[in-house]
Amino acid sequence: LNVVVMGLGYIGLPTAAVIARTGAQVLGVDVTASVVETVNSGRVHIEEVDLDGLVSGVVSRGTLRAATEVAPADVFVIAVPTPFAADHQPDIGYVLQAATSIAAVLKAGDTIILESTSPVGTTEQVRDLLATLRPDLRVPGRGGSGEGADIAIAYCPERVLPGRILVELIDNDRVIGGITPRCARKALGFYRRFVRGACVTTTARAAEMTKLTENAFRDVNIAFANELSLVADRLGVDVWEVIRLANRHPRVNILSPGPGVGGHCIAVDPWFLVAAAPDSTPLIRTAREVNDGKTDHVIAQAAAMIDAMPGASVGCMGLAFKANIDDFRESPALRVASALAARFGERVRIVEPYADVLPKAFDGTGARLIDVDTAIETCDIMILLVDHDLFRSIPLQERQGKAVLDTRGIWPDQPPYSTVAMRPELRL
Numbered sequence: 493l494n495v496v497v498m499g500l501g502y503i504g505l506p507t508a509a510v511i512a513r514t515g516a517q518v519l520g521v522d523v524t525a526s527v528v529e530t531v532n533s534g535r536v537h538i539e540e541v542d543l544d545g546l547v548s549g550v551v552s553r554g555t556l557r558a559a560t561e562v563a564p565a566d567v568f569v570i571a572v573p574t575p576f577a578a579d580h581q582p583d584i585g586y587v588l589q590a591a592t593s594i595a596a597v598l599k600a601g602d603t604i605i606l607e608s609t610s611p612v613g614t615t616e617q618v619r620d621l622l623a624t625l626r627p628d629l630r631v632p633g634r635g636g637s638g639e640g641a642d643i644a645i646a647y648c649p650e651r652v653l654p655g656r657i658l659v660e661l662i663d664n665d666r667v668i669g670g671i672t673p674r675c676a677r678k679a680l681g682f683y684r685r686f687v688r689g690a691c692v693t694t695t696a697r698a699a700e701m702t703k704l705t706e707n708a709f710r711d712v713n714i715a716f717a718n719e720l721s722l723v724a725d726r727l728g729v730d731v732w733e734v735i736r737l738a739n740r741h742p743r744v745n746i747l748s749p750g751p752g753v754g755g756h757c758i759a760v761d762p763w764f765l766v767a768a769a770p771d772s773t774p775l776i777r778t779a780r781e782v783n784d785g786k787t788d789h790v791i792a793q794a795a796a797m798i799d800a801m802p803g804a805s806v807g808c809m810g811l812a813f814k815a816n817i818d819d820f821r822e823s824p825a826l827r828v829a830s831a832l833a834a835r836f837g838e839r840v841r842i843v844e845p846y847a848d849v850l851p852k853a854f855d856g857t858g859a860r861l862i863d864v865d866t867a868i869e870t871c872d873i874m875i876l877l878v879d880h881d882l883f884r885s886i887p888l889q890e891r892q893g894k895a896v897l898d899t900r901g902i903w904p905d906q907p908p909y910s911t912v913a914m915r916p917e918l919r920l
């Protein structure tokens with residue numbers, strides 16, 4: 493079996509490597525030449541548990557190679573980004589570009605599977621584009637062609653959690669949406685090669701909406717926790733204790749408040765639903781706003797703390813969008829730390845075990861990167877932004893005498909620091 497994976501990012505590369513491990517011949521295609529070079533030398537350009545060993549293995553066995561140009565194959569998997577524009581409208585340009593290059597090498601019998609998170613209807617748009625570019629091939633489910641199609645087209649969203657990608661690629665259930673039932677069955681046969689979880693078939697549109705629903709569900713639930721944290725702050729109650737206690741109820745399961753929601757999925761995908769049905773999504777939109785607003789609240793809280801201690805040095809602990817990963821995309825921690833650096837300049841130090849240099853957002857601010865031990869020794873104020881294991885290991889004794897803002901609730905023994913008492917304007 494020859495497989496092409498379009499896009500060698502956080503999803504495409506692990507997917508390509510896992511397929512290559514089954515013995516299939518896999519070509520990973522990426523527009524970035526340096527990524528292609530890195531993969532062909534058996535190395536990886538992203539940090540993900542066990543990925544380096546897997547990629548070096550399949551590259552040295554010759555089942556995975558990378559290129560900037562697509563080649564003929566039996567199955568094409570599209571795993572390119574679907575960002576949104578400034579007005580929150582989804583941009584499927586990369587998907588359509590990938591489909592255009594696939595069209596050039598497509599032949600009867602091939603299967604095309606879209607994995608990128610996409611607005612409902614995108615798979616049909618891919619089908620329509622292929623029909624236009626390749627009038628010689630009969631596309632599925634269009635113009636009365638029924639099931640008598642030459643190619644199969646399906647949507648099968650990835651659902652893996654960064655940090656657990658290689659495990660979840662295999663163990664998670666998959667939702668496989670075909671343009672027609674026959675397309676879904678064709679794609680099912682492909683996933684069965686490497687997925688241990690259940691593979692459930694449906695329509696392409698239902699599969700597209702399912703993916704968006706999963707991430708919107710999580711966003712709404714995190715928004716609930718973040719809203720509770722604002723209320724608890726105002727009432728002088730420890731939100732973490734309240735959530736722990738409420739979660740003892742058999743049907744309550746509240747998620748964790750934090751400095752906001754980051755990453756390229758949960759902070760993005762709900763907007764695809766809002767864009768599709770603006771009048772029917774007040775809850776999903778508000779959840780997005782609550783989670784983004786939580787970041788502004790943390791910035792205000794931290795700034796009040798720093799203002800109250802003139803000359804004190806500030807340690808911002810963490811920049812990643814969540815614990816124990818090197819991914820800073822849409823990171824609320826990065827937003828908080830860079831806003832503080834812009835305002836307080838060289839008083840601000842950053843601790844981030846997953847960064848060798850500070851990201852561009854800190855250019856010209858005077859902030860600098862230090863290690864965790866130096867922060868413990870030299871910072872008077874500690875703003876905990878990411879629940880990295882490294883930070884969990886700092887005992888109360890090493891936090892003694894510091895002003896601490898723990899936005900993740902990883903230090904339950906930390907006496908609360910009330911900025912609200914100090915600055916009444918921070919009240920809701």
Ligand code: SAJ
Pocket residue numbers: 609650651652653654706707710714747748749750751752753754755756757758813814815
């Ligand atoms: N977060 C909280 N409180 C929580 C849980 C998360 O503040 O209780 C924050 C995190 O710190 C982070 C953000 O939310 O900033 C998102 O983190 P996450 O771990 O919830 O999710 P992602 O973005 O790493 O991965 C999600 C997953 N989706 C769901 O759990 C429904 C993953 O399964 C998807 O494959 C992935 O999005 C994706 O690619 O869509």
